Amino acid sequence: MGFAPRPVVQFSSASRILIIGQAPGSKVHASGIGWDDASGDRLRDWTGLTREQMYDPALVALVPMGFCYPGKASGGDKPPRPECAPLWHSRVLSTLPEDRLTLLVGAYAQAANLPETRNWTMAKRVEHWREFGDTIPLPHPAWRSTLFMREHPWFEADLLPELRRRIADRLR
DSSP: OOOOOOOOOBOOTTOOEEEEOSOOOHHHHHHOOTTOSHHHHHHHHHHTOOHHHHTOTTTEEEOOSSSSOOOEETTEEOOOOTTHHHHHHHHHHTTSOTTOEEEEESHHHHHHHOGGGTTSOHHHHHHTGGGGTTEEEEOOOSTTHHHHHHHOTHIIIIIHHHHHHHHHHHHO
16 A cells, blocks of 8 residues: 655754654654654654654754655565655755754664765664764664664663753753
């Protein structure tokens, strides 16, 4: 069964926090609100953002690699459609402030936006988060991230407190 296009994206020329994720899931496709699911709950916990802050385009831009739900595949959702980011990202990102904090959530966003790390694993990119300045790679906050956090205790001990601090700085 196919899905009618329903782009889910949020941004304004004032958004100083940019979250680039994979693509909307089925729940987000249904609601039309980015990160409006359990993964979004975990992402808000990681970032310290409230629902109100997350969904205020003057504060936060939500720009997935694929703007529309790609459908189901075995083991999860299909990858983001490949034509979406090349067609729209430069147009959207050019409207955002240059002094923004960018969160790259998941392997697709990281590979596209950190091309020098294309051959790295997602875990290696996240482990080297300090090397990317105002760009912070994060694992996808799906239920599977519990295993990632268990295997990488530095994520909660080191990265998340710094992430929350940087977000708080951008909200001032």
